[in-house]
Amino acid sequence: MMAFRYGVILFVFWLLLSGHFEPLLFGLGLASVILTIFLMKRMNVIDHESYPLHLSSRLPAFLAYIFREILNANIDVMKRIMTSSGKSISPRMVEIPLPQKTDLGRAIYANAITLTPGTVSVELTKDKIIVHALTKEAADELFTGNMAKAIPDQAIDK
Amino acid sequence: MIIDILSWILLVSGGLVGVVGAVGMHRFPDFYSRQHATGITDTLCAMLILLGLGLQAEMSLAAFKLALIFLFLFITSPTASHVLANAAMHGGLKPKLDGTDGEERS
Numbered sequence: 001m002m003a004f005r006y007g008v009i010l011f012v013f014w015l016l017l018s019g020h021f022e023p024l025l026f027g028l029g030l031a032s033v034i035l036t037i038f039l040m041k042r043m044n045v046i047d048h049e050s051y052p053l054h055l056s057s058r059l060p061a062f063l064a065y066i067f068r069e070i071l072n073a074n075i076d077v078m079k080r081i082m083t084s085s086g087k088s089i090s091p092r093m094v095e096i097p098l099p100q101k102t103d104l105g106r107a108i109y110a111n112a113i114t115l116t117p118g119t120v121s122v123e124l125t126k127d128k129i130i131v132h133a134l135t136k137e138a139a140d141e142l143f144t145g146n147m148a149k150a151i152p153d154q155a156i157d158k
Numbered sequence: 159m160i161i162d163i164l165s166w167i168l169l170v171s172g173g174l175v176g177v178v179g180a181v182g183m184h185r186f187p188d189f190y191s192r193q194h195a196t197g198i199t200d201t202l203c204a205m206l207i208l209l210g211l212g213l214q215a216e217m218s219l220a221a222f223k224l225a226l227i228f229l230f231l232f233i234t235s236p237t238a239s240h241v242l243a244n245a246a247m248h249g250g251l252k253p254k255l256d257g258t259d260g261e262e263r264s
Contacts, residue, residue, distance in 0.1 A: 017226075019219045077194055078175070081182035082171075090256040091191050091260040114236035117197035120190065122243045133242060134194045134254060 003046055005036045005053075009063065052104060065150045066112055073116040077134060091132065093122070094139045098129045099148050111150045165213035172206030179203060188254035189246055193239055200235040204228070 013109040014029045015021075040046050080088050113131060113143045118138035123130040128137035141147075174196060208228045215221040224247030 016219065016222050044176060060176065070201050070205075074175070074198055077182070077198055078178050081195060081198075082177055089191060091188075093253060110240060111164055111233065111236040114197070115201060115232065117194050117201060119198070120193050120243050121240050122190075122247050132190045132193075134191055136256075139161060142202045 002070060003037050005042055005090065006040075006046060007033055010036060062150060066115065069112075069116050069147065072137070073118045077117040077138070080135070089134050090136050091134055092136065092139055094133055094142070095128045095132050096131055096142050096149075097145075098127050099145075105151055109148060112147060112151065116147075161213050161216070165210045168206050168210030168213065172203050175199075175206060176203040189251055190243065190253040193243060197239065200231070200239070204235075222245055223264060 011030065011033045018025065018028070019030065020026065037046075037148060085099045098106060098109065100109050106124065110124060110129060113119050113129070116138075118134045119142060120132045121129055122132050131142060133141070133142070159261060179195050179197075179199035182198065183192050186192045186195055205228070208231075212221050212224045216245050
């Protein structure tokens with residue numbers, strides 16, 4: 001059943017990318033989607049991790065949050081670049097807690113940290129994440145844990 | 159017309175943001191802090207330029223493809239940055255931290 005849903009999504013995706021509605025190409029697209037789903041089923045890679053559809057309802061709020069963060073962080077780093085020859089920085093390595101339990105949640109969190117300029121995730125351990133922060137403010141912002149709370153971390157039901 | 163002006167504003171400011179990122183890459187002192195400067199080009203610069211191009215494309219399949227580029231860029235670019243920083247760390251490159259001189263290879 002899940003394979004069928006992904007097949008429909010893949011086919012809509014194919015249609016949007018190609019823009020072809022002639023019977024022959026339509027049929028070929030359908031055939032390639034069916035072949036892909038068949039191969040994926042054999043490889044056993046259709047699960048909630050490869051297609052996290054169960055998180056999509058939380059996507060708009062998360063995107064709004066992360067874009068606001070990215071914008072603020074960008075403006076801050078740009079100010080520091082353009083004033084005082086880039087000297088107004090205080091780089092530091094910090095260890096921040098990693099509350100996410102699922103691999104997907106961890107990957108999203110580490111990517112979100114790296115996406116906001118001013119912080120780059122350098123190393124992940126079991127429950128810590130080592131971050132290089134450009135400024136003390138950027139590091140303190142991570143310690144508040146606001147970003148960790150915005151990351152979805154739903155258990156994968158097999 | 160208004161859309162054209164808006165799209166030009168977005169494209170030009172995207173270009174300027176990219177230049178700021180490049181300046182930052184030269185001004186910041188070491189590898190790790192330079193990564194933050196390139197982070198600007200990865201995020202805000204790419205966002206502004208793709209948004210400006212999207213306005214030029216209006217409601218077409220090209221706009222959808224631009225949205226996809228946007229999406230994939232936002233997944234792949236932080237991953238690449240993380241791998242780069244991780245490799246530098248494991249390679250023994252010390253970050254130049256506040257109050258230390260660092261950047262010597264151990």
